Amino acid sequence: MDPARSKPFSRPRALVAEPLGALLASVPKSRPSWLTVVKTTVAATAAWVLARQLGDNAAVLFAPIVAILTLQASVYGSIATGLQLLFANLVGTGLAVGWVRLFGLTWWSLALAAFAALALARQVTNTPLARNQLTIAMLAVLVLAPVAKGYGQWRFVDVAIGSVVGLLVAVIVPERPRLRQAREALAVWAAQSVTVLRDIADELDRRDGEPVLEPSQRHDWIATSRALTDLSADAAAEVGGVEETVRLHLAAGRLRQRVADLRDEQLFLVRITLQVRAVSLATDRLYDRAGQPPALDRRTLAGLLRSLAGLLRERLDGDDDGETDDSDLRAALTGAVERVHTVFPSAVAVLDSVSLLGRLDQLRQDIGGEDATALVDPDTLPRS
DSSP: OOHHHHOTTOOOOOSOOTTHHHHHTOOOOSOOOHHHHHHHHHHHHHHHHHHHTTOSOGGGGGHHHHHHHHOOSSHHHHHHHHHHHHHHHHHHHHHHHHHHHHHOSOHHHHHHHHHHHHHHHHHHOOOHHHHHHHHHHHHHHHHHTTTSTTHHHHHHHHHHHHHHHHHHHHHHSOOOOOHHHHHHHHHHHHHHHHHHHHHHHHHHHHTTTSOOOOTTOOOTHHHHHHHHHHHHHHHHHHHHHHHHHHTTOTTOGGGHHHHHHHHHHHHHHHHHHHHHHHHHHHHHHHSSOSSSOOSSOHHHHHHHHHHHHHHHHHHHHSOTTOOOOOHHHHHHHHHHHHHHHHHOSOTGGGHHHHHHHHHHHHHHHHHHGGGOOOSSOGGGSOOO
8 A cells, every 4th residue: 555645634744855855854952052142143243244244135134033043053053054045035935026016915825825925934944934934035125025125135135144143153153062961961860760669669668557548549649650751852953953053063073972871871771761761650540559568568569669760869979881780679570470370370360460560571671771681581491
C-alpha cells in the first residue's frame, strides 16, 4: 500500500525543500543571555545608522527591527532567522507589488491580499516567524505604497541591512555554549528522579496500616513524579540550546565532546525517567487500594526502591565510566521474585507484582549500563 494513501488525513508538509528547508523551518532553541541583549542593541543601532545614510524614506527605518529579529543567541539561529526573514519579505513584497498593479488598494483588495498572504504562508513554511513576516511584508507594502514612494524596493533594502548587520554581529561576537546551565538542569532532573524513588518508599512505610485510598485519590508521590516531565523539558531545552550554539561556531570545536557527553547524560536520564514514572504509576495502582493486597509486600518494595535510589545516586555521583556495583540489589530482586511465587499458587494472581519487579529490574539494568546483567542467565534455563 502507498504510505501516502494510508494517511489521508495527515497534514501536508511545507513546500520548502531541503537543505534550505531545514533553515527555513528552524526555530532557535538557544536562550538569550545578557551578551545577546547587548549585541542586539548594538545591531539595531548600527542598522538604523546605516539605513539613515541611504535617505529619509520611511521604509529603511524598519532595518533595526529586522536586526533585532535576526540576531539570536547562536550563529546557527541567527542564520536560520535571517534567511526566514529574507525569504518571507522577498515573497511578500513581490506579491504586494503585483497585487497593487492588478487590483489597486481598496478595502476588499486589502482583505483579499491578507487572506492570500496568510494562506500562502501557511503552505510554504512551518515557522511562525516566517509566516507572520510574509503577511506583514505584503500588507506593509500595500498600505504604505501610496504614502511612501518606492516602498517596495526599499523594503528589500531595509530587510537586507537588518539581516546583514544582525548576522555580522552574531558571527563576529559568538557566544559560548551555556554548558554550566545545561549541567545544572540535568543535575536537578537527576536529583528529582532519586527523590521520587525515595518518596515512594517513605510513603509506603508511612501509610502501612492506614485506611485504603478512594479510587479518585492518588498517592503524594504522583505529584513529584509528574514534575519530572517539566524538568526533563527544561533540561532538553538547555542541551538543545548548547548544541545549537556549537553549530557553525568556529571556536567551539574543543567543546563538542563535552556537548556530546551532555547529550548522552540526557538520553540516560530519559530512560531512567520512563522507568521511574512507570514504577510510580504501577505502585499507586496496586498499593493502598481495596481488595486483595499485592503479593509483593510493601516493606520489601520500599527496601528495593531505596536501594535503587542509592544505586542511582551512586551512578550520578560516580566516575565517568558509569560502573556501579548492583550485586546486592540484584540478589534482593531475585529473592523477591522467588518469594512472590510462593504467595499464591496461581501465576495470574501474582502477575501485577511480577510485572512491577520486572520494571524495578529494568531500572536497575538501565542504571548499571552495559555491565548490568539480567536476573536469570538464559544459558541456565532448561531446553525443551
